[in-house]
Amino acid sequence: MTEHRAIEAAERGAAVMVAAGMPRMPARVMMALIAAPEGGYTAGELCERLGVSAAAVSGAVRYLQQLHFIQRRTVPGERRERYVLLEDAFYRSVVDNDPVYTRAAAILDDMAAELDDDPAAQQRAADIAGFMRFLARRMPQLIDEWAVERASHPGH
Structure with a gap:
């Protein structure tokens, strides 16, 4: 894939992530890092690739690091740090959120119990x-x- 087509694909991917609720700049940085060469990009390279300011990249990188999607790495012989997408970042985000579903269900059950004067609201809380x-x-x-699928179709 040519670099231009890779950039376009990354932008389309970022648009999907934005539609799913991720802020725009972190989505763009994440997709750029998915399409990055081995070793990732420096902050300056991300700025250049995305056509944005250093402040925009800095905020996006901070956000993505908090979510454990990316990591800052130092490369021997280089003065600037590089950013890379963490291996299995998406997989880990789903695994790490598993307990959230159980906690959310318990909270919603409590809400439903408190909403006994409003059957429609009680039903909504119970359904969720x-x-x-x-x-x-x-x-x-x-x-x-997924582990079985991934092992049986490496590279897909």
Whole structure:
């Protein structure tokens, strides 16, 4: 893929991440790092590639580091640090959020119990709590299925 087409693909990927709720600049930086060469990019290279300011990259990098999607690395012989996408970042984000579904279900159950004077609101809270419990139950199975799929189709 030519560099121009890779940049366009990364921008389309960033648009999808933005539509899913990620802030625009972190989404752009993350997609640029997915398409990065071995060793990632320096902050300056990200600025140049994305056509944005150092402040924009700095904020995006900080956000992505907090989510454990990217890592700052030093390269021997280089003065500038490089940013790389962490191995299995997406996988880990799903795995790490598994307990959140159980906690959210418990909170929503408590809400439903408190909403006994409003049956419609009580039902909404109960339905979402049920969905969260479903995710908590299914997530380990999906993760196991992914491990099998990934092992049987390396590189896909």
